[in-house]
Amino acid sequence: PPRIRRLEESVVNRIAAGEVIQRPSSAVKELVENSIDAGASTVSVTVKDGGLKLIQVSDDGHGIRCEDLPILCERHTTSKLSAYEDLQTIKSMGFRGEALASMTYVGHVTVTTITEGQLHGYRVSYRDGVMENDPKPCAAVKGTQVMVENLFYNMVARRKTLQNSNDDYPKIVDFISRFAVHHINVNFSCRKHGANRADVHSGSTSSRLDAIRNVYGASVVRDLMEIQVSDENAVDEIFKMDGFISNANYVAKKTTMILFINDRLVDCTSLKRATEFVYSAILPQASKPFIYMSINLPPEHVDVNIHPTKKEVSLLNQERIIEKIKDAIEEKLMNCNNTRIFQTQALNSSALTQANTRKDKGTEVSTPTGEKSQKIPVSQMVRTDPRDPSGRLHTYWQGQTSNLEKKSGLVAVRNIVRSRRNPKDAGDLSSRHELVTEIDYNLHPGLFDIVKNCTYVGVADEVFALIQHNTLLYLVNVVNVSKELMYQQALCRFGNFNAIQLSEPAPLLELLTMALKDDESMSDVNEKEKLEIAEVNTEILKENAEMINEYFSIHIDQGGNLTRLPVVLDQYTPDMDRLPEFMLTLGNDIAWDVEKECFRTAAAAIGNFYALHPPILPNPSGKGIRLYKKNKDSMESAGQADNDLTSTDEDDIDQELLAEAEAAWAQREWTIQHVLFPSMRLFLKPPKSMATDGTFVQIASLDKLYKIFERC
Ligand code: ADP
Ligand code: MG
Numbered sequence: 001p002p003r004i005r006r007l008e009e010s011v012v013n014r015i016a017a018g019e020v021i022q023r024p025s026s027a028v029k030e031l032v033e034n035s036i037d038a039g040a041s042t043v044s045v046t047v048k049d050g051g052l053k054l055i056q057v058s059d060d061g062h063g064i065r066c067e068d069l070p071i072l073c074e075r076h077t078t079s080k081l082s083a084y085e086d087l088q089t090i091k092s093m094g095f096r097g098e099a100l101a102s103m104t105y106v107g108h109v110t111v112t113t114i115t116e117g118q119l120h121g122y123r124v125s126y127r128d129g130v131m132e133n134d135p136k137p138c139a140a141v142k143g144t145q146v147m148v149e150n151l152f153y154n155m156v157a158r159r160k161t162l163q164n165s166n167d168d169y170p171k172i173v174d175f176i177s178r179f180a181v182h183h184i185n186v187n188f189s190c191r192k193h194g195a196n197r198a199d200v201h202s203g204s205t206s207s208r209l210d211a212i213r214n215v216y217g218a219s220v221v222r223d224l225m226e227i228q229v230s231d232e233n234a235v236d237e238i239f240k241m242d243g244f245i246s247n248a249n250y251v252a253k254k255t256t257m258i259l260f261i262n263d264r265l266v267d268c269t270s271l272k273r274a275t276e277f278v279y280s281a282i283l284p285q286a287s288k289p290f291i292y293m294s295i296n297l298p299p300e301h302v303d304v305n306i307h308p309t310k311k312e313v314s315l316l317n318q319e320r321i322i323e324k325i326k327d328a329i330e331e332k333l334m335n336c337n338n339t340r341i342f343q344t345q346a347l348n349s350s351a352l353t354q355a356n357t358r359k360d361k362g363t364e365v366s367t368p369t370g371e372k373s374q375k376i377p378v379s380q381m382v383r384t385d386p387r388d389p390s391g392r393l394h395t396y397w398q399g400q401t402s403n404l405e406k407k408s409g410l411v412a413v414r415n416i417v418r419s420r421r422n423p424k425d426a427g428d429l430s431s432r433h434e435l436v437t438e439i440d441y442n443l444h445p446g447l448f449d450i451v452k453n454c455t456y457v458g459v460a461d462e463v464f465a466l467i468q469h470n471t472l473l474y475l476v477n478v479v480n481v482s483k484e485l486m487y488q489q490a491l492c493r494f495g496n497f498n499a500i501q502l503s504e505p506a507p508l509l510e511l512l513t514m515a516l517k518d519d520e521s522m523s524d525v526n527e528k529e530k531l532e533i534a535e536v537n538t539e540i541l542k543e544n545a546e547m548i549n550e551y552f553s554i555h556i557d558q559g560g561n562l563t564r565l566p567v568v569l570d571q572y573t574p575d576m577d578r579l580p581e582f583m584l585t586l587g588n589d590i591a592w593d594v595e596k597e598c599f600r601t602a603a604a605a606i607g608n609f610y611a612l613h614p615p616i617l618p619n620p621s622g623k624g625i626r627l628y629k630k631n632k633d634s635m636e637s638a639g640q641a642d643n644d645l646t647s648t649d650e651d652d653i654d655q656e657l658l659a660e661a662e663a664a665w666a667q668r669e670w671t672i673q674h675v676l677f678p679s680m681r682l683f684l685k686p687p688k689s690m691a692t693d694g695t696f697v698q699i700a701s702l703d704k705l706y707k708i709f710e711r712c
Contacts, residue, residue, distance in 0.1 A: 010105075010128060013075060014154070017102035023162060024051025024151055025171035027107075029265075030099035031146050032179060032188075035059035037080065037092045040143060041186055041204060045176060048193035050167025052151050052159065056193075060143035063115035066122050069135050073109060073126040075101040089299045093264060100146070101129050107151040114140040176200045177215045178258045178265055181292055184211040212244065212292065216256075220290055223250035225336060227293075229328040231321075239301075239321055243293035245275075245329060247336045248283050255288040261295045262302055266313050274326045277678055281570050282333045295321070323452065330682060431596035432494050435603070439488055439685050447686035447696060450474065456677045459669050462614045464697075467677075473700040478612050480695040482676055485684045487607030489568045490552065491599070492683070497553035497566035500573060505561030508538045508583060515580035537587030544592055552602055554586070566606070572675050574610040582609035612676060615668060617661035628658045 007015075021027050028045060035043045038061025048054035064072060071077045078097030081090060103109050104126040114121030121140025125132045152159040162168070169192065176190040180202035189198040202214050213221045224244040231239050246252075257272045259265070271293075279289045301316040315321060450469045457466040457473070464475040512534035516522050522530065538560050541548075545556040555564035562583065565574070574582075585605040591597035618627045690696055 013101070013129065014105045016075075016098070017105035018155060018158065020096075020098050020102040021106055021151070023171070024055060024168040025175055027051065027055055027099075027103055027148055027151065028057065028172045029175050030094070030103075031055065031057035031148075032176065033093035034099065034146070035061055035144070036179070036183060036186065037094055038062050038144065042143075043179075043186055043188050045172065045188075045190040046193050047169055047172055047190070050162070050169050051148075051172060052162060052167075053149065054193055055148045055151070056145065058143065058145040060141070063121075063142070063144050064111070064113040065115055066135060069111070069113075069122060069124050070131055072111065073100045073104045073131075074129050077101070087305060090304065091263070091299070095304075100126075103148050103151075104129055106155060107153065108149045110147045110149070111144065112138065112140055112147075113144040114142060116142075173199050175265075180215045181208070181211050181258055182260045182263070182265070182294060184208055208244065208292075216290075220246075220250070223247050224290065225332055227328055227332055229324055231324055239295060239297045239317075239324075241293055241295045241321075241325055241328075243291065245292075245332065246290040248333070250290055251287045252290060253288060256290045258292040259295070260293070261313055261315070262297060262299060262304075263294075264304065264313065267311055270318070271322050271325065274322050275329060278326055278329050278333065278682070281679065281682060282330065293325070297321075319453070326682070432491060432599050434596060435491050435600055439491070439687070442687040442689075443685045444688040444691050447690055450696065451680050451684050451686055454677075454681075456673055459672060462619055465672055465677075472698055475697045475699055477695045478672055478676065479614075480690065480693070481680060481684065481686070483607045483611035484687065484690070485607075485676070485680055486568050486610040487603050488685060489683060490566070490603040490606040490610075493566070493568065494599075494603075495551050497568070498570075499553050499555070499564045500567055501564050502562065505557060505559070505563045506579070508541055508556065508560045508562060509534055511562065511580045511583045512537050512587060515584035518580065519584070537584065540592070541583070541587050544590075548586070548602065551599070552606065568606060568610045569675065569679055572610070572671065575613060575615065577616045578609055578613065582606075585609075612668060612672060615661070615664040617657070617664055619665055620658055620661045621665070625653065625658070628653050628661065 021030070024047070028047070028051065032043055032045065035057060038059060040059035040061035042060045044058045046054070046056040068079075076097045078095060080092040081087065081095040081097075087095065100109065100111075105128055109126045110123065111126070112121055112123040120137045122135035123138045123140075124135040152162065173190055176188050177200050180186070180188040180200060184202075184206065185204050186202070187204040188200060188202040190200040191198040200215060202211060205211050205214070209221050209224070212224070223246050225247050227241075227243055227245050229239075229241040255272065255276055257275070259268055259271065261268075272291075275289060275291055297315065303314045306312060306314050450467075454467040454469045454474070457468050459478075460466045460475055463477055463479055465478050467474050467476055513531065516525075516530045516534060525533075541556055542558075542560055548554045549556070549564075553564060553566035554562070557563050562579075568574075582605060585608065586602070589605065590601045618624050620628055686696075
């Protein structure tokens with residue numbers, strides 16, 4: 001075996017340095033943090049060649065004592081920490097004493113500094129941790145100036161990659177901008193070497209909004225809302241967050257997330273994701289958010305020492321904190337969304353007349369709504385995923401239900417397009433309000449906690465998913481919870497839905513006839529009667545079209561065609577195979593004359609339609625694959641195929657259908673994990689009945705088991 005040798009110290013140091021100073025922007029960050037730690041009120045940064053040629057940071061802080069200069073750039077020399085325990089309460093940004101040292105191992109560092117009361121300052125250069133010469137007296141202005149030249153001159157590969165990639169200057173500007181938003185009493189500037197104008201110039205101010213305006217511009221500030229969260233009731237946990245978040249009018253392609261935890265600039269991917277999720281759930285058409293947050297926790301709750309560049313920290317009770325913040329953002333956004341709706345409403349006189357007629361309820365609403373449909377901007381219509389199997393069921397049912405082939409209108413349903421609608425006042429109908437209150441009244445607090453705080457483990461079978469809550473594992477009936485979630489959302493978004501536009505209007509009569517054909521309880525009713533029932537239901541739906549459009553965004557045109565469906569959950573389209581059944585339920589089961597019952601039954605019908613039922617194509621995994629054999633007879637005659645899966649010949653299987661089924665099941669699984677569970681966490685208020693009706697079943701409570709799942 002090769003010999004094991006001790007690395008030379010210079011090699012060790014250079015390797016370590018490469019970790020702390022990963023790129024020019026990380027050097028800038030360290031230097032600026034040092035200036036802030038030194039109590040500076042002005043920090044100026046100059047950069048040449050993306051930081052590779054020159055980085056210069058000047059401040060007016062307390063300076064460095066002359067007698068400290070010899071060890072200034074040695075590794076692990078710091079004025080900020082003496083005992084390990086101090087880490088628990090450390091307030092300064094630096095504490096490792098590694099930054100300056102690292103820079104001297106990968107670049108040439110020159111420091112000029114003067115302390116208060118001195119007549120002159122000193123200048124000294126460093127290489128590989130040591131001074132190159134004795135400090136030379138020189139003229140100096142208050143504070144310290146650190147110059148780093150030829151960064152990575154001795155790391156050929158790194159220098160090459162950095163030279164080939166985009167230069168680091170934008171990153172540097174980004175860092176300085178973030179610091180400027182947080183440290184509002186420090187005047188930051190950042191410019192390219194030789195440039196007259198600074199690219200960031202924050203000016204010191206006493207107002208956060210001014211600071212944001214100075215750095216990010218007035219247009220950003222216009223769309224910001226203040227947000228504050230605190231959690232001081234719990235004895236063992238105190239956290240405060242304040243910040244600014246963008247409202248529904250803000251437009252941007254990328255999220256800007258400026259996060260300071262105990263005054264440290266950090267990244268927190270899970271908080272960022274959670275925030276983005278809330279935005280996309282509540283303001284689906286809005287852009288990515290702008291977020292500034294400053295979180296303060298007792299220092300002993302934050303471990304600052306988990307990342308070499310201190311870019312990440314770990315927090316006690318991170319999940320809880322994120323949850324709290326998420327809730328607060330959600331509430332803010334909901335409110336701002338309402339305000340915006342209200343403003344649009346006030347200007348729109350036809351909407352006002354509708355608000356008046358609305359009181360006398362469904363059956364008599366008379367305002368024409370024709371003009372509203374024209375408001376959908378065609379440019380915003382998009383196709384859904386082409387692999388979406390909805391509408392393609394005729395291939396499967398061929399031969400079994402020949403009538404399906406006639407339903408060309410329905411086949412077209414697969415091309416679902418989304419559209420945006422002018423939001424309008426949800427109105428505050430008291431019966432709808434009562435229904436929403438009932439949901440709150442029926443809330444099961446234990447289940448609520450489980451839903452809010454569970455971890456999704458995976459799909460267990462066709463109906464159940466597995467979740468973990470603390471040390472307990474539960475099976476959750478996906479169909480039941482999604483049904484309830486959709487019902488509640490239908491009532492929440494009441495009168496204020498976005499719309500799914502069908503690419504071609506679907507004739508009600510055909511939908512209803514189709515539903516009646518499939519309805520087994522109708523098997524002894526003859527064709528003629530079925531047609532009559534379909535006709536009656538079409539009439540009922542047409543009569544109530546105004547109302548269901550107004551309140552539930554189910555739009556039926558004058559020719560008796562369905563053209564639009566509501567968006568009940570963002571990024572989710574119901575299974576169009578269930579559309580006929582939904583129409584039949586609407587026609588048959590809605591109590592049109594009693595307002596509250598009408599809303600309840602309509603919302604329940606929507607809940608049932610939008611719920612995540614298992615796809616109509618059977619699950620092809622495992623033995624289910626036999627169902628996709630082309631020739632069913634041969635399968636039955638070859639009885640042993642039952643036990644011997646491998647004998648299922650590839651050629652025998654209807655590959656296209658199989659692919660479709662697989663896609664449908666995979667899609668469902670994805671939706672359960674990425675749409676259903678996150679939305680449940682945000683919105684679901686589980687009713688008491690779910691504790692006993694088998695929707696939530698506790699299956700294991702072993703700590704060991706918990707550990708196993710944790711690990712995977
Ligand atoms: P750390 O910040 O972790 O202590 P550094 O290598 O960044 O380690 O800096 C070493 C020490 O040099 C600091 O503890 C501080 O005392 C001093 N120092 C560095 N930069 C400045 C500055 N701009 N002004 C005053 N003192 C500084
Ligand atoms: Mg430092």
